[in-house]
Amino acid sequence: MEQYIELLKSNKIKVTPQRLAIVELMDVHGHISVRDIFAHIKANFPSLSLATVYKNINAMVESSFIKELKIVGQDAKYELIKEEHxxxxxxxxxxxxxxxxxxxxxxxxxxxxxxxxxxxxxxxxxxxxxxxx
Ligand SMILES: [Zn+2]
Ligand SMILES: [Zn+2]
CATH class of the missing domain: 3.30.1490.190 (Ferric-uptake regulator, C-terminal dimerisarion domain)
Structure with missing residues (x-):
C-alpha cells in the first residue's frame, strides 16, 4: 500500500482511501473499466457512488496520472501511466x-x-x- 501512497503523492494527488483502492486495482488488473472498479471496491466503501468513482478517475486522468484507453465496442478502460506501449x-x-x-x-x-x-x-x-x- 505504501508504494501507492508514494505514487499518488509524487503526482500531487490527494491521498484518499478510495483513490488508493482504485490505484491498487489498476496496478493488479492492468486495464480496468470504471464499472469494474466500482464493482470491486463498493463493498469496502458502502457510501461510495459510481459518480464519485468517475469523478476520481477523471481527476487522475486530468493530472496525467492514469490514461484512458478507448476501445471500440467496450467501456473505456484505465491504466496507470507507464512506459509507452x-x-x-x-x-x-x-x-x-x-x-x-x-x-x-x-x-x-x-x-x-x-x-x-x-x-x-x-x-x-x-x-x-x-x-x-
Ligand atoms: Zn480472448
Ligand atoms: Zn496498457
Whole structure:
C-alpha cells in the first residue's frame, strides 16, 4: 500500500482511501473499466457512488496520472501511466494486453505522407487471444 501512497503523492494527488483502492486495482488488473472498479471496491466503501468513482478517475486522468484507453465496442478502460506501449485486444473475450512495439517507423512514415506533426500515437491490434483461438 505504501508504494501507492508514494505514487499518488509524487503526482500531487490527494491521498484518499478510495483513490488508493482504485490505484491498487489498476496496478493488479492492468486495464480496468470504471464499472469494474466500482464493482470491486463498493463493498469496502458502502457510501461510495459510481459518480464519485468517475469523478476520481477523471481527476487522475486530468493530472496525467492514469490514461484512458478507448476501445471500440467496450467501456473505456484505465491504466496507470507507464512506459509507452501498444495494446492487443481480444475480439472474443475483450482481454487487453500490453505489448511493446517499435512504432517509430510507422509514425515517421505517417508524418511524411500526411505532413502532420505527430506528437502522440496509440496502436491497437485486434484478434483472438491464445485462450480464445
Ligand atoms: Zn480472448
Ligand atoms: Zn496498457
Amino acid at each position: 501498444s495494446h492487443m485486444i481480444c475480439k472474443n473475450c475483450g482481454k487487453v494486453d500490453d505489448i511493446i512495439l517499435e512504432t517509430n517507423a510507422i509514425v515517421t512514415s505517417a508524418s511524411e505522407i500526411s505532413n502532420y506533426n505527430i506528437d502522440e500515437s496509440s496502436v491497437q491490434l485486434l484478434g483472438l487471444c491464445p485462450d480464445c483461438q
